[in-house]
Amino acid sequence: MKKSILIKINGTERHADVEPRTTLLEMVREQFNLTGAKLGCDIQVCGACTLLLDGKPVSACSVLAVDTDGCEVLTIEGLGQNNALHPLQEAFMEFGALQCGYCTSGFILTAKALLDEVPQPTDEQIRDYLAGNFCRCGCYQEIMQAIRNVTKTS
């Protein structure tokens, strides 16, 4: 039986009718057409499906949508404001911190959560926080540069 839930997605309150087995990732991609987050490993290892749930990174592939009733969800589509990209998005482009882009929304959202918690992180803090996001194109150095650059200019 479907359950009706109320969530705030990218700042807007939305209703959704979901089966208990529907994951948060399936709901945002299929019901709300927010396809920035990708399904990767499906076991909470790779980080491609990362979304921010009440400001904290989670693996949306393994969160039940019904369990997010009343929560706030931020996807990559909601990160920029007033038709401008977020500084992290700009920096990822500037430093070439992506090739195929599959992991990018996960990296940027995780980095955003880090900077909300620790505005001036050390390299070690950045590495610790992002250790669970995988980039198979191997853009790790460029990702580090991009995040460092945002912390310097903010």
Place this chain on the structure above:
Amino acid sequence: MRNFDYLEPVTVAEACALLKQHAGEAKVFAGGSHLTILMKQGLYQPKTLINIKKISQLRGIEYDNAEGLIIGALVTHREIETSALVREKFPVLSEAEREVANIRVRNMGTVGGNLASGEPLTDLSQIFISLDGKAKISGPGGQRTIPVEELFVDFYTTSLAEDEILTHVVLPPLPPRSGIEYIRFSSSSVVDKPSAGVAVRLTLDGGAKTIQAARIVLGCVGATPVRARKAEALMSGKKLTAELAEEAGSIAAQECSPTSDLRGSEQYKRAIVRILVKRAAVKAYERATST
């Protein structure tokens, strides 16, 4: 994932009653980091999922001077990692949590789920057992408290009855002159599950600095976390020397039953256990003598 009924009790009593009512066909759900994977893979196909996240009594971390640190079952790994209270009372837990899985799992996964899943490849259980931690359990018949060690029966099997819920973990205050160290070793990436994790807690007597109580707990190297009781007995009544630490490591390496898998062969894991016990014992002794 097969579909299921989804229930959200708001009290422990209600949750236990629901578990009794759906005996054998229900699973307790909290962070979901363990359960959703197994459900997606079809290994668990519960007819009913009982989400206990609305039970506020299971939240929070408190310290009671007599009882010790009381950790609610719904406390997440990340809450332990970042709690000032935990860092003050049991910094070993804050340090260990930094290395548990990744930030996303630590945000969702709970202490209760970590233990009640009976997952053998974890970190917290070894530390809790080394601290003589207790598990508080509620069922339709009331409450009971058991040593954390007695929770674990076999791979993914605990001593919790079908209608019982783990509600809290209690870590008694450390006796004076105690030192603890936890070391985990991952054979692939830092975010992988450990191939071995060893906790050593030593408590010394007043004057002579001899070891009064030793706890050596070996994790990830068997169906359940296990105490290396022979190695503990060896240390009892002695001062720690480099030779004693070495010997304790060698004995402990024979007190576990690791399986050969992608995280290392049986022989490899025994070698890791030997070294980790040695190193953790030296560090724990150092801490105990400096308090």
